[in-house]
Amino acid sequence: MAHIQPFRALRYDPAFVSPALAVTQPYDKISPAMQGRYYDASPYNLVRIILGRKEQEDSSKNNIYTRAAGYFRDWRREGILRQDFAPSIYAYSQRFSLPGSAELQRRGFIALGRIEDYSNRIVFRHEQTLAKPKADRLDLLRATRAHFGQLFMLYEDSGEIATALAAHSAPDVSITDEYGVNHDLRQISDPQTIASIQNAMREKKLVIADGHHRYETALTYRNECRAANPPSKSDAGPAEFVMMTFVDMNDRALSILPTHRIVHSLPSFSEDDFLSTARNFFNIDEVNEVLDPAAATAILRESGRTGTTLLAVTKSRNFLLHHPDPNATAAIFTGISLRQQSLDVMQLHKCLLEAVLNLSEESIRNQQNISYVRDTAEALSQVRERGANIAFLMNPCRITQVRDIAFAGEVMPQKSTDFYPKLLSGLTIYALD
Numbered sequence: 001m002a003h004i005q006p007f008r009a010l011r012y013d014p015a016f017v018s019p020a021l022a023v024t025q026p027y028d029k030i031s032p033a034m035q036g037r038y039y040d041a042s043p044y045n046l047v048r049i050i051l052g053r054k055e056q057e058d059s060s061k062n063n064i065y066t067r068a069a070g071y072f073r074d075w076r077r078e079g080i081l082r083q084d085f086a087p088s089i090y091a092y093s094q095r096f097s098l099p100g101s102a103e104l105q106r107r108g109f110i111a112l113g114r115i116e117d118y119s120n121r122i123v124f125r126h127e128q129t130l131a132k133p134k135a136d137r138l139d140l141l142r143a144t145r146a147h148f149g150q151l152f153m154l155y156e157d158s159g160e161i162a163t164a165l166a167a168h169s170a171p172d173v174s175i176t177d178e179y180g181v182n183h184d185l186r187q188i189s190d191p192q193t194i195a196s197i198q199n200a201m202r203e204k205k206l207v208i209a210d211g212h213h214r215y216e217t218a219l220t221y222r223n224e225c226r227a228a229n230p231p232s233k234s235d236a237g238p239a240e241f242v243m244m245t246f247v248d249m250n251d252r253a254l255s256i257l258p259t260h261r262i263v264h265s266l267p268s269f270s271e272d273d274f275l276s277t278a279r280n281f282f283n284i285d286e287v288n289e290v291l292d293p294a295a296a297t298a299i300l301r302e303s304g305r306t307g308t309t310l311l312a313v314t315k316s317r318n319f320l321l322h323h324p325d326p327n328a329t330a331a332i333f334t335g336i337s338l339r340q341q342s343l344d345v346m347q348l349h350k351c352l353l354e355a356v357l358n359l360s361e362e363s364i365r366n367q368q369n370i371s372y373v374r375d376t377a378e379a380l381s382q383v384r385e386r387g388a389n390i391a392f393l394m395n396p397c398r399i400t401q402v403r404d405i406a407f408a409g410e411v412m413p414q415k416s417t418d419f420y421p422k423l424l425s426g427l428t429i430y431a432l433d
Helices: 032-041 064-078 131-144 160-165 191-201 212-228 271-278 293-306 344-356 361-365 376-384 399-407
Strands: 010-012 081-083 089-096 104-114 151-155 173-176 182-188 206-210 241-248 255-257 260-263 283-286 309-313 318-322 370-373 390-394 418-420
Touching: 064 081, 064 131, 104 160, 131 212, 151 212, 151 399, 160 191, 160 241, 206 212, 206 241, 206 399, 212 241, 260 344, 260 376, 271 344, 293 309, 293 318, 293 376, 293 390, 309 344, 309 376, 344 361, 344 390, 370 376, 376 390
Parallel strands: 151 241
Antiparallel strands: 010 081, 089 104, 089 182, 104 241, 151 206, 173 182, 255 418, 260 370, 260 390, 283 318, 309 318, 309 390
């Protein structure tokens, strides 16, 4: 049973700072250049807390985590962040466009969700996590005792919740971010509306779309709090919950973008050797036309209608890989379900990255010879102008694939999904104290 509850969010007081100058993209999407822009935007920009700058004189008593806790404490005391008076949930909608599409609007709501062990089969993951990002987020959570970013959670519904969330007033906050996405936030404090949404969510299963590392960080911290102060059966302490944004996976505006793979810095790489070995697994056609981002996307979309399709791009040549041979891949996929074998990203990782290019699973996890980019033009530039060995362009996975794999208790390779747009950090803040 998915247990959600309203909360009194901390929010930026527009009398002191415009929220548009203070909120950020999720911490793991903030590049060094973006970090600099956020620092320049306002002395109260959330980046100082969620992704502060390291300093040469950092020590155990003065570091990015202690400074984050100091900023958070000061901003609350000074009224920069003020707490809402009434327990509330927050309707959150995002208007955006994708290339070749009309404007879309994705709707959801922010509330607290009870942290559940995966074994309870209420919250489901679909991606692997890494130890280093979780350690970083855990140190921040310990220092601040607050959640600043949204966990992006999916549920399935027939429209009942969307009806309850329907807007009857103007948004409290409206922000257009650096990608042109408009974010509207509207506080809902009516107890009857909140109760109806709680009841509708009660039988839902939840799939983590974005925020696997932060969810497992919250789970670890919850367990630390339980160990320090064992809860009674009726206890629902603040660490038992984490801030979540809930979106219906049937929402037509729910969009997943592909994450392309760039392989670089190999000790040796030969196009001919790659093709010779890759033909053991795939049908391969050379694409002789000029391959710009639009053409690449069109080729992938059309060929992908009939099954797995990948585009391999080197400095001067382009290859369409399609219709993998199940007889050739049988040994590689021993112990891997048909659900996962149907994923383009799994075919790419197991057949091409591991079997053809001889990259180990560990080296891929550690990103030793691989990087990930969303933008197709950037992927092409990496191989044509910046010396990368080969780029693999791909179609996005489908939400039904994410759902089925998650509910089966399986996981995809890291960075298999890129849900767009991202949820802004700092629109609401959940303080445990």
